[in-house]
Amino acid sequence: MSVDHIKCECGHVNPEGTVLCEACGKPVAKNQDIDGNNKKKLLNMRYEGSARRSQTYNRSIVDKTWNFFSSVRNGVILILIALVASGVGTIFPQAMYIPEEAPNRDPAFYYEDAFGILGKIYYQLGFHELYSSWWYMILIALIGVSLVICSLDRFVPLHRALKMQKPKRHYTFLSRQRLFGETENVSDEDRQQVIKKLKKSRYKITEDNGYVLAEKNRFSRWGPYVNHIGLIIILLAAILRMTPLLFMDEYVWVREGEEKVIPGTDNEYFIENKKFTVDFHDENDERFKEAIENQGDVESNFQTDVVISKVKEGSVVGQSDSMETVTEDSIWMNHPLKFDGITLYQSGYQENEFSDMTFKIYETDDEDQESLGEVTIDLDTPEDTYKTDSGFEVEVTKYYPEYELKNGEPRSISQYPRDPAFVFEVLGPDQEEAEMSFVGIGKNIDATGDNKYKLGIQDFNVRYVSGITVRKDYTLPFFIIGAAIFLFGVIQGMYWQHRRVWIHPEGDNLVLAAHTNKNWFGLKKDIDKAIEGTSIKMPIDQEEAEEKKAMEEDEEA
Amino acid sequence: MSNLVSISSTALYTAFVLYLIATLFFGATIRDKRTADMSKKSISGVIGITLTIIGFLAQVVYFISRWIAGGHAPVSNMFEFVTFLGMTLVFAFILIYFIYRLSVLGLFALPIALLIIAYGSMFPKEISPLVPSLQSNWLFIHVITVSIAQGILAISFVAGLIYLILKVDQKKITLKNILLEIVIFLLVTGLGFSVITTIFASMDYEAIFQTPEGLEMDYHMPAISGPKGAELVDSDKMEPLFSAPTWFQGEAAPRKLNTLIWSFIAGTVLYGFIRLLTRKRVGARVQPWLRKISPQLVDEVMYRSVAIGFPVFTLGGLIFAAIWAQIAWDRFWGWDPKEVWALITWFFYAAFLHLRLSRGWHGEKSAWLAVIGFAIIMFNIIVVNLVLAGLHSYA
Numbered sequence A: 001m002s003v004d005h006i007k008c009e010c011g012h013v014n015p016e017g018t019v020l021c022e023a024c025g026k027p028v029a030k031n032q033d034i035d036g037n038n039k040k041k042l043l044n045m046r047y048e049g050s051a052r053r054s055q056t057y058n059r060s061i062v063d064k065t066w067n068f069f070s071s072v073r074n075g076v077i078l079i080l081i082a083l084v085a086s087g088v089g090t091i092f093p094q095a096m097y098i099p100e101e102a103p104n105r106d107p108a109f110y111y112e113d114a115f116g117i118l119g120k121i122y123y124q125l126g127f128h129e130l131y132s133s134w135w136y137m138i139l140i141a142l143i144g145v146s147l148v149i150c151s152l153d154r155f156v157p158l159h160r161a162l163k164m165q166k167p168k169r170h171y172t173f174l175s176r177q178r179l180f181g182e183t184e185n186v187s188d189e190d191r192q193q194v195i196k197k198l199k200k201s202r203y204k205i206t207e208d209n210g211y212v213l214a215e216k217n218r219f220s221r222w223g224p225y226v227n228h229i230g231l232i233i234i235l236l237a238a239i240l241r242m243t244p245l246l247f248m249d250e251y252v253w254v255r256e257g258e259e260k261v262i263p264g265t266d267n268e269y270f271i272e273n274k275k276f277t278v279d280f281h282d283e284n285d286e287r288f289k290e291a292i293e294n295q296g297d298v299e300s301n302f303q304t305d306v307v308i309s310k311v312k313e314g315s316v317v318g319q320s321d322s323m324e325t326v327t328e329d330s331i332w333m334n335h336p337l338k339f340d341g342i343t344l345y346q347s348g349y350q351e352n353e354f355s356d357m358t359f360k361i362y363e364t365d366d367e368d369q370e371s372l373g374e375v376t377i378d379l380d381t382p383e384d385t386y387k388t389d390s391g392f393e394v395e396v397t398k399y400y401p402e403y404e405l406k407n408g409e410p411r412s413i414s415q416y417p418r419d420p421a422f423v424f425e426v427l428g429p430d431q432e433e434a435e436m437s438f439v440g441i442g443k444n445i446d447a448t449g450d451n452k453y454k455l456g457i458q459d460f461n462v463r464y465v466s467g468i469t470v471r472k473d474y475t476l477p478f479f480i481i482g483a484a485i486f487l488f489g490v491i492q493g494m495y496w497q498h499r500r501v502w503i504h505p506e507g508d509n510l511v512l513a514a515h516t517n518k519n520w521f522g523l524k525k526d527i528d529k530a531i532e533g534t535s536i537k538m539p540i541d542q543e544e545a546e547e548k549k550a551m552e553e554d555e556e557a
Numbered sequence B: 001m002s003n004l005v006s007i008s009s010t011a012l013y014t015a016f017v018l019y020l021i022a023t024l025f026f027g028a029t030i031r032d033k034r035t036a037d038m039s040k041k042s043i044s045g046v047i048g049i050t051l052t053i054i055g056f057l058a059q060v061v062y063f064i065s066r067w068i069a070g071g072h073a074p075v076s077n078m079f080e081f082v083t084f085l086g087m088t089l090v091f092a093f094i095l096i097y098f099i100y101r102l103s104v105l106g107l108f109a110l111p112i113a114l115l116i117i118a119y120g121s122m123f124p125k126e127i128s129p130l131v132p133s134l135q136s137n138w139l140f141i142h143v144i145t146v147s148i149a150q151g152i153l154a155i156s157f158v159a160g161l162i163y164l165i166l167k168v169d170q171k172k173i174t175l176k177n178i179l180l181e182i183v184i185f186l187l188v189t190g191l192g193f194s195v196i197t198t199i200f201a202s203m204d205y206e207a208i209f210q211t212p213e214g215l216e217m218d219y220h221m222p223a224i225s226g227p228k229g230a231e232l233v234d235s236d237k238m239e240p241l242f243s244a245p246t247w248f249q250g251e252a253a254p255r256k257l258n259t260l261i262w263s264f265i266a267g268t269v270l271y272g273f274i275r276l277l278t279r280k281r282v283g284a285r286v287q288p289w290l291r292k293i294s295p296q297l298v299d300e301v302m303y304r305s306v307a308i309g310f311p312v313f314t315l316g317g318l319i320f321a322a323i324w325a326q327i328a329w330d331r332f333w334g335w336d337p338k339e340v341w342a343l344i345t346w347f348f349y350a351a352f353l354h355l356r357l358s359r360g361w362h363g364e365k366s367a368w369l370a371v372i373g374f375a376i377i378m379f380n381i382i383v384v385n386l387v388l389a390g391l392h393s394y395a
């Protein structure tokens, strides 16, 4: 036995730092300041007065760090800081939620444009990407560390104290419980009846020489520890998710009729958009008529019919039989497509691309613009020259899929036909030299000013581009397990309570004291039921009594 | 079909009236000397809870008939969502009532439920069709669970409010009783919103503004704060007194600011009126009525409702939300403002539970925390939905 150990008068040997003897509950005189028992009538029962490392050692730097993290107060402060920080991140939209229609979506401009000086400060402080900032992650990590250390600090001693407890408790321990009462001259019958009734309320009875302990739902004391394990698993899963091995997030735009490599699959999988559909709620549907009148058309569905194929194992890409179909299916919102560990989600769509355009040729002087011939250009594969039956020859000398004029120079912003413009050379059947003209949407420019023929847009077709998210996420099971454990733990700790009733002989009296970690009302009801019809008095709620007294004194003053 | 819609609105109206009458009966219980002793039932308490249950059933009829009429759970716009919160608050009250038999809880819980239902009824009531992302059974599983959790957590606010009225010293003006009075004033302002909206709606007030961007914005209350640089279309309507600041973001933000200002005006008038009747701080007037009530019991109800509500909130607000988000938006967590505020709510109540572990935080301190918790819930429902745009924005 080390000198540091504390031997109680009941014979039990307690570890250093013990506040209440593990076996009989007698306060250890020199340690009463640890749980604040020296200042109160009632004992602090939170950890059964067990010896926690954090309350016992405070010398080395390790002790000090340990003590910092095992303080619930510090933990709560960390949680509150995280709470305020999270709120700050919602003042303005995060960078990823900058609206589509913003004039400039570059964060460096967006925040100032939209919110003035406050927006600028917000951006400069990095709050536009707050949740992935290093300090936010550190904050969450500190909460994780804190709850691990805090749990370790308390779990072992608490477990020990609950295992060591004896039915026979020291009188001081009992009289300093919140519920405590003494009744004189109780018959043995009455005593037996209380015990029987408690047993019926599913209390476990242990008896030692007439000293009785009735105990119930001790397992609920472990609820917080279980839920903290769940939280730790969730935090670990979040770290795992940062590794590309277990998590992939890509996005692909696929046009109707187009086939594309699925990004992130090493050119192994391909997606073909066979058909894209958008549906709207029927404005004549009686149920929604009023709402649609007020707020305009509402989409009911958008979906892509896809074919997924993959390169056959061992084949050479480019060979005609090198591909095999994996699946053919439709994807819509709330209905993703899963195959080989990959999940595809319908995320969005664009309808701003042209698939083909038809131009008519007419005489510049003709007010009626009577068509002399038509050419249709497929914007995916524009040809160099088109001929009409009427003998016109149209050469496409320049094609700008998404036209803009920058510093006086025409150019294309992208390769997608969102705002196509062309430079044509038109040669009429009656002409020797071709005439140059520039045609786009809302633009029709004749370079020389004396062209005989003009081209005008006659017709066009638009196509949808479907936006598909590609996900591979092997971390999901960890999150699911973590969340399930957390929920299990909180329910375990919240919906049951650890209740104990001590029934002791004390001279001619019978002492009845009781403790619960929460829900005193429920405990009182249990006791009330058990003592009904006996001479045993309801124990006094000493906390309530004290407060009542204080209130009455207050009122008299 | 339209028959069902009218059944549904009649049922909601019935529920509203029944809750109102039940409140009066719960009010009568405080005069009853026996209330403090739970073992004896007072007759007015029994009538009160019976009416509450019938009212609740009427609201269930509202909910189901509207569900059938619209073909989806009626929790998809502000009107439906907020009135449903009123319903879950009543449900939570009934639940807690049968554990603790504390009649005074009804005297405070029902008016707050009424306030919430009245608030929700100010939003457009038509059944809206669902956009693709909302077309999932997870919509109702998630929203219903969250609302039940919020209803239970709101009971902790109700108990906290009772506790504060009971315990905060009213002998002379102190910071605490001023704060308590502000809480009461804000509740009255909630009522002010419904009153002023109803008044202007019955007058069919409309003023149309043309913004510099060429958009139209119509106001249903006289403009105190107008859209910046906008022209009033009919000149016989009131000109705005000032323009809303541009950083006040979101759709139709100037109009929302205007509504807020009007609610405060109406709230101040109503509160002034109440003060004329009470001739004291409202808290000080109500305090003596509650003298028979055990503060320990109220404190316990406050804590217990957090203990019951917290796991439900975790399940609905975080776990179900994440499952749905994973299916609909391809990520279970996306730092959308609504999600962040669910996280804040969760953190807050976790902090509450941790603080309760130490003795100094029982009673009055945790009652203030319960008030803050409710403020966070209401912020999530009002400000986040209407102002901080996001995937869930109902505006």
Ligand code: HEM
Pocket (backbone or CB within 6 Å): A069, A070, A071, A072, A074, A075, A076, A078, A079, A142, A143, A144, A146, A147, A150, A151, A154, A221, A223, A224, A225, A227, A228, A231, A490, A493, A494, B346, B347, B350, B353, B354, B356, B357
């Ligand atoms: C900052 C780090 C944290 C520390 C130091 C900490 C510490 C503790 C401690 C010591 C307990 C009491 C254990 C007992 O009574 O036996 C507890 C309970 C609990 N903790 Fe934590 N915790 C932390 C973070 C969290 C977080 C982030 C959550 C969830 C949001 C959480 C949820 C809970 C719950 C629900 C309980 C049960 C409370 C009760 O029984 O009333 N904890 N925690």
